[in-house]
Amino acid sequence: MATDSWALAVDEQEAAAESLSTLHLKDEKTKPDANGEFQLLRWGWKKDRAAQSLLNKLIRSNLVDTTNQVEVLQRDPTSPLYSVKSFEELRLKPQLLQGVYAMGFNRPSKIQENALPMMLAEPPQNLIAQSQSGTGKTAAFVLAMLSRVEPGNKYPQCLCLSPTYELALQTGKVIEQMGNFYPELKLAYAVRGNKLERGQKISEQIVIGTPGTVLDWCSKLKFIDPKKIKVFVLDEADVMIATQGHQDQSIRIQRMLPRDCQMLLFSATFEDSVWKFAQKVVPDPNIIKLKREEETLDTIKQYYVLCNNRDEKFRALCNIYGAITIAQAMIFCHTRKTAGWLAAELSREGHQVALLSGEMMVEQRAAVIERFREGKEKVLVTTNVCARGIDVEQVSVVINFDLPVDKDGNPDNETYLHRIGRTGRFGKRGLAINMVDSKHSMNILNRIQEHFNKKINKLDTDDLDEIEKINN
Numbered sequence: 001m002a003t004d005s006w007a008l009a010v011d012e013q014e015a016a017a018e019s020l021s022t023l024h025l026k027d028e029k030t031k032p033d034a035n036g037e038f039q040l041l042r043w044g045w046k047k048d049r050a051a052q053s054l055l056n057k058l059i060r061s062n063l064v065d066t067t068n069q070v071e072v073l074q075r076d077p078t079s080p081l082y083s084v085k086s087f088e089e090l091r092l093k094p095q096l097l098q099g100v101y102a103m104g105f106n107r108p109s110k111i112q113e114n115a116l117p118m119m120l121a122e123p124p125q126n127l128i129a130q131s132q133s134g135t136g137k138t139a140a141f142v143l144a145m146l147s148r149v150e151p152g153n154k155y156p157q158c159l160c161l162s163p164t165y166e167l168a169l170q171t172g173k174v175i176e177q178m179g180n181f182y183p184e185l186k187l188a189y190a191v192r193g194n195k196l197e198r199g200q201k202i203s204e205q206i207v208i209g210t211p212g213t214v215l216d217w218c219s220k221l222k223f224i225d226p227k228k229i230k231v232f233v234l235d236e237a238d239v240m241i242a243t244q245g246h247q248d249q250s251i252r253i254q255r256m257l258p259r260d261c262q263m264l265l266f267s268a269t270f271e272d273s274v275w276k277f278a279q280k281v282v283p284d285p286n287i288i289k290l291k292r293e294e295e296t297l298d299t300i301k302q303y304y305v306l307c308n309n310r311d312e313k314f315r316a317l318c319n320i321y322g323a324i325t326i327a328q329a330m331i332f333c334h335t336r337k338t339a340g341w342l343a344a345e346l347s348r349e350g351h352q353v354a355l356l357s358g359e360m361m362v363e364q365r366a367a368v369i370e371r372f373r374e375g376k377e378k379v380l381v382t383t384n385v386c387a388r389g390i391d392v393e394q395v396s397v398v399i400n401f402d403l404p405v406d407k408d409g410n411p412d413n414e415t416y417l418h419r420i421g422r423t424g425r426f427g428k429r430g431l432a433i434n435m436v437d438s439k440h441s442m443n444i445l446n447r448i449q450e451h452f453n454k455k456i457n458k459l460d461t462d463d464l465d466e467i468e469k470i471n472n
């Protein structure tokens, strides 16, 4: 292996972490300094998928519940399929059970019901698991790592790869919380900038880090003896492969591990590229999939308003607000500039407005969304890019101040559906209003109608009676 090839391939995000000091669990002096964290959050921004994933983690306090069935594909179809309805059934070590309950978990989530017995089985089995964000994957693999680790052995036994420093830190927090009743247990962060003395061996039992640095620590710097790793976790595989170099680095690390090391891979989505990668790094896997609930437009009333320019769109919006009571609304604009302008105009009209904008750091975005979720603001103005992949389920009115288009200017049907669609479970009635201000945007609207085969009715916003009717 070329000695410096991985160093060249290390992504820019890790390089930005240069200022970080050594990080260890339960060791305050070696926690990242606020400045380092700040810089890294800004860096994380550059990676849309990683940022989205982090944002969802930061704003989510509960499990996403789903009514969809778990699909299980066993490596050995003849072996019995276990599922558990309680944590007691798993025969966890008492300290671990204590940790689980201290986190407020009463029973396993849907995916955990099947994944945990598989992950904790003897002999250890490999697993590839896919389910949407918030369904309990992280908690599941942390539980598996903590079950297998022997705190008395002072060397790394569990290795977890995360796509970015911030995501590693979030997972680290879960390990810390769940392992709270293991006083001897320590965690090391293998992230660029966490510099150790050459020739040093790590005594922490769990290592979590980004692929480039973990690879360095395992091979070039030899801080970790990969042959002693018992559990290898690859988290957020879909985000991972979106970053150049990470896929190769992960595969190289996996090749250094012993044959009987348990390999676990998790992903929120499962496109072809993720599946190909998963098969390369997880031999003989069991597979668990939990489908995301489909969104539909069936319970949504859709309208469009014809205007000539931005100011007319704003007036139409004010008329709508004047005629019907809107508890909370999300308004989407095409550019940051329009979003900023609209938020200011709405504030001037006396609305409590929150603005979610592209230049904000991840944590600022999370704070804005959380305030909106709590109802502190009634209107959330945002751009498409900014709110992609973020679920704010309670919103019943969505206004497309600009219609969603892709980078080539074609209708972005997927985004349209995600903005205004509802899953079966949140199947409350909703209202969507689209602002059309040119021939071009009328054409986009027509194509969206055709795509979904659902009529979007015209609304005359100068006719108050007509507007009132839409809310019945």
Ligand SMILES: Nc1ncnc2c1ncn2[C@@H]1O[C@H](COP(=O)(O)OP(=O)(O)OP(=O)(O)O)[C@@H](O)[C@H]1O
Pocket (backbone or CB within 6 Å): 053, 056, 057, 060, 061, 062, 063, 064, 103, 104, 105, 106, 107, 108, 109, 112, 131, 132, 133, 134, 135, 136, 137, 138, 139, 140, 268
């Ligand atoms: N069995 C459980 N009971 C109650 N809450 C749980 C349980 N498992 C996980 N949670 C909580 O639900 C939330 C989502 O769980 P978790 O982060 O493990 O999901 P995830 O699928 O890994 O999502 P993401 O990919 O976004 O991290 C977290 O706040 C977690 O503490």
